[in-house]
Amino acid sequence: MRRLAPFLGIALLLAGCGGGKTVSPTAKTVIGTIPTGSGASVPAGDAKTGAKLFKSQGCDGCHIFTPAGSTKTIGPDLDKLAQYAKQANSGSEAAFAFESIKSPSTYIQPGYEKAAPMPNFGQILKDKQIADLVAYLTKG
Numbered sequence: 001m002r003r004l005a006p007f008l009g010i011a012l013l014l015a016g017c018g019g020g021k022t023v024s025p026t027a028k029t030v031i032g033t034i035p036t037g038s039g040a041s042v043p044a045g046d047a048k049t050g051a052k053l054f055k056s057q058g059c060d061g062c063h064i065f066t067p068a069g070s071t072k073t074i075g076p077d078l079d080k081l082a083q084y085a086k087q088a089n090s091g092s093e094a095a096f097a098f099e100s101i102k103s104p105s106t107y108i109q110p111g112y113e114k115a116a117p118m119p120n121f122g123q124i125l126k127d128k129q130i131a132d133l134v135a136y137l138t139k140g
């Protein structure tokens with residue numbers, strides 16, 4: 001009987017964490033809104049790359065965003081992102097934007113329940129690309 005070492009990979013992964021302490025998330029019951037601060041560690045993004053992605057991914061086909069010159073009103077007006085983030089009460093504007101792009105159905109902007117749903121970009125884009133978009137959407 002031979003056994004491979006299936007946990008070796010996990011051990012290596014853990015070793016790669018640089019000795020940081022293990023933090024286990026505490027379960028909490030959330031009713032009504034999404035958990036706050038869940039996107040607390042938004043990776044650093046590059047606004048220029050974000051601007052390109054905004055066009056290539058068709059964000060401009062559904063959203064107003066003045067820096068991109070886009071005027072479509074299928075989705076919420078992204079010029080007002082800071083205001084939406086406050087209303088959603090789910091962490092910083094960047095964290096809110098990151099979560100909204102990665103997992104659009106987690107929080108639906110009031111009034112847009114019946115709109116053509118935003119594509120699930122969490123399955124299309126890498127976290128870095130989402131961070132680039134966030135950098136573009138939140139600068140200035």
Ligand code: HEC
Binds near residue numbers: 076100109121
């Ligand atoms: C097919 C149309 C469509 C496309 C394409 C689209 N969105 Fe959306 N988006 C929506 C709709 C509708 C909502 C509102 C529902 C919701 O909150 O998920 C939304 C919500 C958002 C929100 C959250 C706003 C809020 O207040 O909840 C952000 C941020 C956003 N979109 C960014 C993007 C970016 C960046 C892209 C391109 C990568 C994109 N969207 C592509 C339709 C779209």
